Amino acid sequence: MVVASCPSGDRAFFSADYGASWKPGERVSRVSGFAPFDPWHSWALATDGTVLHTSNSGVTWTKGPSLGDAEGISLLMVLPTLGFAIDNSKRSVLRTTNGGTTFSTVLIVADLYDVYERAGTHLAFSDPLHGIVSAASELGTRVYGTQDGGASWSFLGAE
Numbered sequence: 264m265v266v267a268s269c270p271s272g273d274r275a276f277f278s279a280d281y282g283a284s285w286k287p288g289e290r291v292s293r294v295s296g297f298a299p300f301d302p303w304h305s306w307a308l309a310t311d312g313t314v315l316h317t318s319n320s321g322v323t324w325t326k327g328p329s330l331g332d333a334e335g336i337s338l339l340m341v342l343p344t345l346g347f348a349i350d351n352s353k354r355s356v357l358r359t360t361n362g363g364t365t366f367s368t369v370l371i372v373a374d375l376y377d378v379y380e381r382a383g384t385h386l387a388f389s390d391p392l393h394g395i396v397s398a399a400s401e402l403g404t405r406v407y408g409t410q411d412g413g414a415s416w417s418f419l420g421a422e
Contacts, residue, residue, distance in 0.1 A: 298338035314363045327363045370416045
């Protein structure tokens with residue numbers, strides 16, 4: 264299943280045949296980015312910062328919390344219940360353990376550069392427990408790691 268936003272941004276479309284044909288889903292807020300997990304579960308970030316979730320391949324969407332202005336926010340889902348949002352404007356990493364219903368701040372890097380002026384912040388997980396955040400800062404690139412699914416983060420070093 265593939266989910267995409269239309270050019271006007273207010274409707275998600277889905278494809279069961281890898282893009283050969285498309286069907287409209289319900290109307291949603293304007294979307295600035297998608298975080299797909301599997302053929303059924305996807306999350307989207309509306310331009311107003313609202314997190315949207317589908318568990319039926321984009322046919323219907325559920326509105327979640329607002330994370331603020333979507334510019335500078337990106338989403339990554341590690342499991343259907345576990346995911347993260349990087350909020351570069353607040354220089355923080357947020358975590359959800361309930362599929363995006365709520366998010367809480369788990370890491371703040373006070374000396375990050377503004378993502379639009381420098382390299383920004385990047386997040387990657389090798390499995391649901393082990394992940395890293397690399398963040399451009401005034402001190403160079405700072406790297407943080409987690410071994411517990413993002414509940415806690417440790418400073419690993421700076422470049």
